[in-house]
Amino acid sequence: MTTIGIVGAGISGLHLGLQLVQAGVPVTIYSPQSGDELAKGRIQNSVAHHAVTIDRERRLGVDHWPVEQYGYDSHHHYFGLPEPIVFRGDFQQRSRAVDYRIYLPTLMADFENRGGRLEVRPVDVADLEALSEHHDLLVAAAGKYSLGEFFGHSPRRDPLPGPLRRLEVGFWTGIAENDPKGVSIAASPGHGDLLEIPMHSFDGHVTALLFENVPGGELERLVDWKVDEDPEGFRSFVLDVLRRHYPLTYARVDESEFGLARPGDQMQGQFTPVLRNDFKQLGNGRYVLAMGDAHSTLDPIVGQGANSASYSAQVVGDTILEDQSFDLRFMEKVALRRRERVEAAWDWSNLMAGPPPQHLLQLVGAMAQDQALLDEFTWNFNFPVAQWDILATPERVAAAIARSQAR
């Protein structure tokens, strides 16, 4: 009987584990933390799941947060130019954001309750060969513990020289919701962007503020502030940043209620997005497959990381259910099948997090006056390939604008 080992209990590891359990394939997930430990820990991210991912959750039987109650409808865009630009794109189906300290432990419990085996232990590169002997296939689905670096950068893209943005994310109370309920995407040119995300957390609705700060700009202080040492000063500074850079969010702040949802509900950091090789052969001849953060990491500016990881898990799961010979051919099949979407998400995220090229500004200008084009861009948060079809070159942006105007 085929058995699969998955290193990592993030969204890709859990979605793959749940798909395999559903199909009756024995599977073990190795996680450095238990669900309880995760639930008590720091926030993990502020990611939204888009409709294609929620569809996958329905098929896996883990859609515990129906979009009717937990979802949102729109992207509220703000560009802080001398003459500010404000417009709103609507989704065809709702997206949804749930605190991963709730989401991941819930899916870990689902996985175990359905017969999956969860083993709480860290796994590092040195452990892979021994572990590979216990399973027909070993999948590395965690970027931590040097597992990601093990696979090496893919020759299909040039490595980035460093982080595109420096990040600070916190879960806050005291911010009234957008109407219609949605994510705010606000640009403060030269300084950074703010993503304001309606999030379900332990005490119900909170607002995630993800500050995507340009390296070297004045908003880097958000990332370097020692929050635990001076939480009140930090709160004041965030308010000040909102007032000066992100006024439409600030306008919805009730200062008497404004604060982190729980002490420590924030995270600071930066990383260089990578696209890694799809697999690597071990000394014993077996292959380890990379998935999720072990395969590619994305700047969160367009919220694609979790959605891309879940997609990748489905490609891996579908291919396992089709073909149980885990040789070079299997690895190359997976690589080929997920390449287009994974690379489009990587390219798109890097474009949006880097210095904006002229054609991106042209698209923004066109979208401000073309609701169909704007809604297409919004809905394409589900479809990175279609989004990159629009954005990949100046000629493609011009063609998309012309096509929309001709409709």
Add this chain to the structure above:
Amino acid sequence: MTTIGIVGAGISGLHLGLQLVQAGVPVTIYSPQSGDELAKGRIQNSVAHHAVTIDRERRLGVDHWPVEQYGYDSHHHYFGLPEPIVFRGDFQQRSRAVDYRIYLPTLMADFENRGGRLEVRPVDVADLEALSEHHDLLVAAAGKYSLGEFFGHSPRRDPLPGPLRRLEVGFWTGIAENDPKGVSIAASPGHGDLLEIPMHSFDGHVTALLFENVPGGELERLVDWKVDEDPEGFRSFVLDVLRRHYPLTYARVDESEFGLARPGDQMQGQFTPVLRNDFKQLGNGRYVLAMGDAHSTLDPIVGQGANSASYSAQVVGDTILEDQSFDLRFMEKVALRRRERVEAAWDWSNLMAGPPPQHLLQLVGAMAQDQALLDEFTWNFNFPVAQWDILATPERVAAAIARSQAR
């Protein structure tokens, strides 16, 4: 308005043209011959269309030869060993073979009647640049006139040193059908294989005999015989070959009726199968996309050429309907999307036409005793990827045999 130019009116050119016409995209097919000229010419091949291709024909509205009447059900295998092996695999849905002198002109007429533009003129490499200026996208779908060589051999596979088989195919009368109606696949080890195919031609049912002769073997005489100079001697030699090498076909011959369906209804030749690059940029910066025989040619031993070309046409058509920017990204999308199936058909055809490796003989031995495995192999004539999943390595063959025995 986007316009597409297709060079070549074989199955891939016509299927793509018909899909585009169906979607309202202006398209011109360039063919060196009119439908009438094709109908009066030499036979083109003896190819069968499998269910996946016939499904595509239904969607294109060109399924003029319903499988209930024209199709067949089975593969009758014969291995001429000292102790002959005989077994039969059944399809889940019928395949069908129609004389391309009927098939192609009929689809050419469909194409024109639905608004497609057919221009009868030869197109060679020197014409591509001028032609590319007349269309948004130019697709080369013909292997003749050096168009294929233009693209160059794909670095993804080593070139073959020469033809794997030397071919002679004729349409014959006087051979009773198999029961159930089907293709006979008969091996005369060391000499070659005979594919006997129930074919619909001008006067109704005929039997295509495709002799796949091993280079250097005694059956090469079939390929070198000057048939027009000595048709009666050729007929006698064919009968003699059937008697000595392919006795199960010979047993169904009525010698008083046996003969070519029409004078000249045969073809001799050989070629080296190639896998070429997917596209090439012209001096004017535009790209030409390769499809069908311009992209890859297959030894006909497992009848995949037309089915692979039709599949490729659908990938190209779907991608055109999704994305009208015909730049490098478009070309790479097409290449990525069709790669797995096109390469599997190429690999599988070459395995079957080359000297049989031990693991192929093991599979044959296992299929002789395992009807489920045999029917899976037969049905997989629709699914080259699944077939290559079984055949790609000795380990995969062993796994497929073990898996079937465990069912």
